[in-house]
Amino acid sequence: MDVLNTNFEISVNIVNNLKKTPTDNELLDIYKYFKQGKFGDNNTEQPSMFNFKNTAKWKAWESVKGMDKNIAMQNYINLSMDLFKKYGS
Numbered sequence: 001m002d003v004l005n006t007n008f009e010i011s012v013n014i015v016n017n018l019k020k021t022p023t024d025n026e027l028l029d030i031y032k033y034f035k036q037g038k039f040g041d042n043n044t045e046q047p048s049m050f051n052f053k054n055t056a057k058w059k060a061w062e063s064v065k066g067m068d069k070n071i072a073m074q075n076y077i078n079l080s081m082d083l084f085k086k087y088g089s
Helices: 003-016 024-039 052-062 069-087
Strands: none
Touching: 003 024, 003 069, 024 052, 024 069
16 A cells, blocks of 8 residues: 555544534535545436535535545545644544
8 A cells, every 4th residue: 555545544534533523514615525536536326406415425426526536535634634734633
């Protein structure tokens, strides 16, 4: 496993163990970078507009469509460090 993947996995652990829950916008940002870094472009159908939570998540992931997976992983790592500083672990 290379350094980027190792740091990504460590960052996932950090985010999953934060003492406080980040804001909704922070959660959407961390979600979109996780999904793009792990799976690449969003190729799922857009949920019903009445399913507000899943629609917000879908739109967040869709917003980074075309972003290189390695860049998304690095963005996730950077954001996880910011969240760690803000919310602790």
